[in-house]
Amino acid sequence: MQRVTADQVAERAGVSRSAVSRTFTKDASVSARTAEKVLKAARELGYRPNAIASSLASGSSNIVALITISKPDFRRPYLIHHLNNALQKMGLVPYTICVDENYRGAETLAQIIQMPLNTAIVSADAVNASDIIPFCIHSPPIMLNSNFSQDERVDVVNVDDATGIQQMTSYLHNRNHKTVWLVTARRSSSAFHSRSVGLLEALARSDMKLIDKEEGDFSYESGQEAFDKLSSRGPLPDCLFCANDAMAMGAMDTARFVHGLSVPKDIRIIGFDDVPQASWPSYNLPTIKQSVVDTVDAIMEIIQLRVAKSSDESRITRTVPTSFIARE
Amino acid sequence: MQRVTADQVAERAGVSRSAVSRTFTKDASVSARTAEKVLKAARELGYRPNAIASSLASGSSNIVALITISKPDFRRPYLIHHLNNALQKMGLVPYTICVDENYRGAETLAQIIQMPLNTAIVSADAVNASDIIPFCIHSPPIMLNSNFSQDERVDVVNVDDATGIQQMTSYLHNRNHKTVWLVTARRSSSAFHSRSVGLLEALARSDMKLIDKEEGDFSYESGQEAFDKLSSRGPLPDCLFCANDAMAMGAMDTARFVHGLSVPKDIRIIGFDDVPQASWPSYNLPTIKQSVVDTVDAIMEIIQLRVAKSSDESRITRTVPTSFIARE
DNA sequence: CCATTTTTTGCAAGCGCGTGCAAAATTGCA
DNA sequence: TGCAATTTTGCACGCGCTTGCAAAAAATGG
DSSP states (O other), X not given: OOOOOHHHHHHHHTSOHHHXXXXXXXXXXXXXXXXXXXXXXXXXXXXXXXXXXXXXXXXXXXXXXXXXXXXXXXXXXXXXXXXXXXXXXXXXXXXXXXXXXXXXXXXXXXXXXXXXXXXXXXXXXXXXXXXXXXXXXXXXXXXESOOSOOOTTSEEEEEOHHHHHHHHHHHHHHTTOOEEEEEEOOTTSHHIIIIIIHHHHHHHHTTOEEEEEEEOOSSHHHHHHHHHHHHHHSOOOSEEEESSHHHHHHHHHIIIIISOOOTTTTOEEEEEEOXXXXXXXXXXXXXXXXXXXXXXXXXXXXXXXXXXXOTXXXXXXXXXXXXXXXXX | OXXXXXXXXXXXXXXXXXXXXXXXXXXXXXXXXXXXXXXXXXXXXXXXXXXXXHHHHHTOOXXXXXXXXXXXXXXXXXXXXXXXXXXXXXXXXXXXXXXXXXXXXXXXHHHHOOSOBSEEEEEOTTOOHHHHGGGBSXXXXXEESOOSOOOTTSEEEEEOHHHHHHHHHHHHHHTTOOEEEEEXXXXXXXXXXXXXXXXXXXXXXXXXXXXXXXXXXXXXXXXHHHHHHHHHHSOXXXXXXXXXXXXXXXXXXXXXXXXXXXXXXXXXXXXXXXXXXXXXXTTOOOEEEXXXXXXXXXXXXXXXXXXXXXXXXXXXXXXXXXXXXXXX
């Protein structure tokens, strides 16, 4: 434990404890001379302000909850990781909370979130804004990919899935592809709407036709199963679109190794996300890229806006782009 | 913010604030009748103890830092994730801290760790025990895979790499493999010793010979590069051992798609970790499995021991096993 | 039924720090 | 040099909770 307190530093520096507190507080009024004395004493004693006490005293909090779903590879890989780093760099304390299928609303979360939060970043469809809002004492929660109608009291970062999907269908159209299979996200997820429904709309605009579809759960295995089921029900289409890369890779492996098909000759399989593996030559998976970096940037921008201006501003929204990567 | 405090609950329940505190503290002395009154009032008011204040008052902390390296796929995938869940289930608050190449010792970490920790779980070779110990107020830090000589004041969870490697070399030996390439971990990492050096010892015990080696950094790309370099320098050996799966997959892809080789016919490539992708048919990668679950179990066991007994007990050590998975 | 033991309760003093306020020190300007 | 304006400083209270201690209540037993 860091047992050295501000009092000890104050004594050693020959100043009051307030002075110590002030030298460690941004834009507080301390003379350069005092600050120097304090800093010196602090260095000699190895003092570091105790964030817990500070938080309690000031009524603020630098803790940011990252609320995500349990299966890390089901959502965007590395999102949490990059967020973690970015928040830390801002002096905020990221605190990752995973909710799983057992998530039963506010109660569960309240059990886990035992501390006042600066804000929260929510990347879990199942979580309602109202479950989180009470804990965020500085800024409203930031909800990711919540294309559903949402509480007005939250900030939102959305992904413009539609553009990437449009690019993809144009590409397929130009290649003279006519028929499509689809492996969707879970019906309850926001990705179901933005990706699967988005695809249907895009198809409607071209002369391509959806032949059949299956619901997946974003896992590699569900991609495998989906391909099996789809191919047991009818002839091969020109292409298969999966709502994320993991399922696309599962489908591709099953197409190749179980059904002996050649990809993309016999069927073109397309994913969504552009995870690192998508570019590996074993898969060389065409996909719709959504940049984790863009998302993190958007989030950090919102946080900085909330820090700068008073938080009475109304909802802040950001949309990050997508683009189709053909991988010829 | 959760503005309802213990005082308000106390007033409503017609008891003292101590009573409220005690009903929310494990094995504190409260009568059932009082507890009930308090619980009722708390429910009605939506009260939840403020962990920050509690922590400050009790001088304890339920925060556990997970200190890991920056590149999430370089270390064991999902370790952090599983730890997160396990700790949360115990009522502890996991706090992930990534240190990267810029890590410059204690100062950096001290900047990040701004709060007293219950304990820390360190999965980053670069971090010294002495950088962490001062922050852990309840239990000593738990160092993972630190096969180096270590500070005696920490607990340790090691992986028994040697056994898996021994199994693998036996297998290769039985297959009549004689010659080996090696892609090591970074020389500075603990895995360099346990895996690469371990392999050398195992080879020495059989009649196999190390032909050539390259140093990698655990990334897929470094596996690709390593294979290129190795194959530019001499004839193909019977097999290639990589210090983790990611590099093995990189090597395999380059072997197949750049050098037109057939794996495992022309060369057998073996990894380490058993990540999910290793079992995907595109790779079907023989590997030495180390179970993340085993590691998490070992860690949680140590934590529980430290909670139960007084922490004056000397170093606790656990070793988790490995095993070779041939994937015929 | 009372004396004794055990359990429960409330009091009050902190935990380490932030911050409003008024006093002290410094500065500016005539 | 003298006085007002400004900055710096220290005091002291409080953030929401835990906990040792002593008093009150309940339980025990003869």
